[in-house]
Amino acid sequence: MKTIFAMLLMVFASVLLAKESIKSLRGDHAIDEISVMPTVKKMAKDGDPIERNYVQQPPIIPHSIKGYRVNLKSNKCMSCHSWKNYKSSGATKISQTHFKGRDGKPMAKVSSRRYFCMQCHVPQANTKPLVDNTFKPLSSVSSED
Amino acid sequence: MNFILKRIKPLLTTTIILSFIGGIVFWGGFNWGLEATNNENFCISCHEMRDNVFEEYKETIHYTNRTGVRATCPDCHVPKDWYPKIIRKIQASREVYHKILGTIDTREKFEAERLHIATREWKRLKASDSLECRNCHNYESMDFVEQGQRAVAQHSVNLDKGKTCIDCHMGIAHQLPAGWEEGAKEAGLDRH
Numbered sequence: 001m002k003t004i005f006a007m008l009l010m011v012f013a014s015v016l017l018a019k020e021s022i023k024s025l026r027g028d029h030a031i032d033e034i035s036v037m038p039t040v041k042k043m044a045k046d047g048d049p050i051e052r053n054y055v056q057q058p059p060i061i062p063h064s065i066k067g068y069r070v071n072l073k074s075n076k077c078m079s080c081h082s083w084k085n086y087k088s089s090g091a092t093k094i095s096q097t098h099f100k101g102r103d104g105k106p107m108a109k110v111s112s113r114r115y116f117c118m119q120c121h122v123p124q125a126n127t128k129p130l131v132d133n134t135f136k137p138l139s140s141v142s143s144e145d
Numbered sequence: 146m147n148f149i150l151k152r153i154k155p156l157l158t159t160t161i162i163l164s165f166i167g168g169i170v171f172w173g174g175f176n177w178g179l180e181a182t183n184n185e186n187f188c189i190s191c192h193e194m195r196d197n198v199f200e201e202y203k204e205t206i207h208y209t210n211r212t213g214v215r216a217t218c219p220d221c222h223v224p225k226d227w228y229p230k231i232i233r234k235i236q237a238s239r240e241v242y243h244k245i246l247g248t249i250d251t252r253e254k255f256e257a258e259r260l261h262i263a264t265r266e267w268k269r270l271k272a273s274d275s276l277e278c279r280n281c282h283n284y285e286s287m288d289f290v291e292q293g294q295r296a297v298a299q300h301s302v303n304l305d306k307g308k309t310c311i312d313c314h315m316g317i318a319h320q321l322p323a324g325w326e327e328g329a330k331e332a333g334l335d336r337h
Contacts, residue, residue, distance in 0.1 A: 046293030063295060067205060067317070074321035079336070090298055 041125035049092060050124065054135035058120035059092070065123050070116055077117045078110075179234065185217040191244060194218075197255050201320050221277045221318065222266070229273075259322040267315055267332035275310035282310070308335055 029035045047062040068076040079085060086093035098114040099107050181187060189195040199218075202208050207216045224230050249255040249262075270277065284304055289297045299313065312335045316325065329336060 046295055048294075063293070069316075069320060071320075073323040074316065074325055085336075 041127055044124045044126065051137065053137055055138050057135075061118075061121050061123040063123070065118070070118065075115065075117070081117075082110075179230075182234075183219045183223055183230075185219070188218040193244070193249050193255065197249075197252065198319050202318055205318050207318050216281070216318075220280070224273070224276060225280055256322075260324050260328050263315075263319070263322050263325065264328035264332050267311055267329065267334055270311040271309060271333055278310040278314070312336060 026035050043064045043066065044062065045064045050060050050062050052059060065076075070076060080089035080091040081094050083093055085091070094110065094114075098110050101107050101111050102113055189199045207221075209215070223233050243249070247254075249258050284300075287300060289301055292300065303312075315321070315329060315334065322328065
């Protein structure tokens with residue numbers, strides 16, 4: 001009886017909370033209103049490497065990746081960023097960490113859990129951040145320059 | 146003499162007129178046939194092309210882009226000049242043969258042959274110094290100020306070194322097959 005009461009209370013509370021704080025992905029518009037189409041964001045075409053914004057941030061992609069395919073058959077990123085190709089293409093090489101398997105053992109090839117580059121590394125568009133954050137770059141936690 | 150000329154004159158006139166008309170009909174018909182088999186609608190009338198390569202192609206910049214200028218299949222796969230075009234057309238009879246045999250009539254069969262097909266096309270473009278690319282993309286008209294810095298770094302150095310478009314720009318209009326790196330090597334592409 002006690003547990004049922006507790007569960008009911010939880011459901012009730014979550015319904016109340018949901019009503020107040022959760023906003024759907026389509027924004028503040030009522031379901032019967034026509035929503036406003038957001039402007040299409042233009043991706044930065046090309047540029048120099050971008051400084052990291054916080055410790056352990058995966059470096060962000062400073063160029064357009066339109067049409068770049070990463071699948072079982074091919075990985076477009078690797079045609080410049082692989083250890084074999086980075087010198088001739090002048091690209092940043094992928095980190096050593098990407099060659100470690102999930103059990104921590106070093107591998108000869110990029111680990112499959114690191115294979116899909118855009119899971120962590122993302123291209124940039126000149127837009128306002130969706131939410132505020134307090135992430136700090138390395139200089140704020142390191143006393144060295 | 147006069148008598149003979151009088152006899153054959155109408156015959157001669159008829160022959161000349163008929164040859165003239167025949168010439169127009171046959172030559173015109175030949176060219177019409179050539180053009181009719183040299184456009185995208187003809188290419189994608191085969192489901193092998195329509196469901197595989199054309200479907201992939203529709204996502205790429207050569208099909209959809211800012212200005213709406215686009216390339217069709219023969220723009221890249223058939224030479225523009227008459228002589229090379231005829232050679233390519235004769236070679237293409239093999240494609241008709243394989244269409245009849247059904248060599249790539251399922252997705253699985255197509256995927257299995259894909260590396261082979263792609264490698265042959267890379268070889269062709271490598272051998273022609275990417276002629277079909279250069280029909281539209283003129284190196285002399287490339288403005289390095291307008292290009293992205295990665296493009297400038299590659300184009301300004303490598304094109305002068307004798308590299309050709311397909312060396313780097315393979316897999317831009319159709320997806321790369323599994324094992325494409327071996328295919329590129331076999332086709333003699335100098336990727337870096």
